[in-house]
Amino acid sequence: MALEVELVSPERIAYSGEAEMVICRTTTGEIGFQVGHIPFIGVLATHQVRLKAADGTVQVIAVHQGFVEVSPPDAAGNTRVTILSDVAELADTIDVDRARAAKARAEEALRVDADDPEARAALARASTRLEAAEGS
């Protein structure tokens, strides 16, 4: 009985391990998964995903859209959570300075054109990165 977590990006498997609970945000709201969760597929928003380990430590991953899939429990009762995302970064690999610069750039662009969808997305990405890096 364990919750296996796999973080799959198009280029490789970015993370794979076990956790007590996985918390993420879909386009409709926050959701948490534990062992034995019902099979589930959701569309993720640009937000951080938190992995709570058995010893209480929390690992934060910045995820920029994608999908989360909870597969039905296998024979041993393990539940597998797969997060499919174009960009998925572990908190300790995030370049904070770069994310800050990107955020400033996006804010600047939004001041010029408040409806620029690209700048809006860039701002969301940068904020998510920063929040993940600061472990909030």
Add this chain to the structure above:
Amino acid sequence: MAGAQERILRRKISSVQNTKKITRAMELIAATRVVKAQQRANEARPYAEHITQVIQDLSAAGAEVDHPLLRPLGVVEKVGVVVLAADRGLAGAYNSSVIKAAEREVQAARSEGHDYALVTVGRKPKAYFSFRHYPIEASFEGFSENPSFEDAVAVAARVRDLFEHGGCDRIDLVYTRFISLGSQEVVVRRFLPLEDTHTIAESGDATATAGFEFEPSASAVLETLLPRYVESRVFAALLDAAASELASRQRAMKSATDNAEELIVKYTRKMNQVRQDAITTEIMEIIGGAEALADDREEPGEIILHHLDTEPFHELGHRHASGPVRT
């Protein structure tokens, strides 16, 4: 003169030797990169498999969506051809076989009276088609050996746009499938419209299980998933093409190195022969000259001795002087 020929051969040998060094280096570089490319293709597989798996689950849950990418194939009036080849040459027949296959597709579309749109990935196909005045709709270059996912996204976006707004009714993908280090094959695959979700689902190997919960809804998930599926297919094709390119280059450079070695042996033999010929000619000339002089002076032996200070002649001269009987 004979010496000139020898010098020319010597120069040829050293130039072939330099070429050999270059081809050997390229062979080794390609060999290490092809391993890396294969590894990347393997690492990219889980994502593609998972996406197929999710589509499977959605299909089992009966998700139906009226997505433009799933528009059934009706009357074809315009065909899109996407060619994936290399930026650089020196890869044997790799580029030309992909380009030939793509050109055949274009010709076929033309002869059936269809319009066509050409999308090239890589410098080589772009150069080929623009030289022959084929209209090129879009071209990408600079990443054929080492494509990133962003490159795949860019290509996929352009191709989708052609399909959804550019009037293309069908899009074919022409690329080289990597089977193993020793064999790659050029394939023409229908890329868009996508097969319906059931067909995609059947292509996966895991069995689908119903009873999933979807958020926000099954069709909404499917709608966001399909573009990702297209991107991951382009990415897989790009990675396959990259691995094939490097494998072809490795093979081409290996045979070039082997040929250079053969040439060096051949030229060295020829050079030695020419040099020997030159020496023989020189000796003959000296002997000839000496004999001509001897006719005048009637003392041939001494003149030869004088001019050719070599062992056999010494011995000859020695025996001459001391006479045939020795005690």
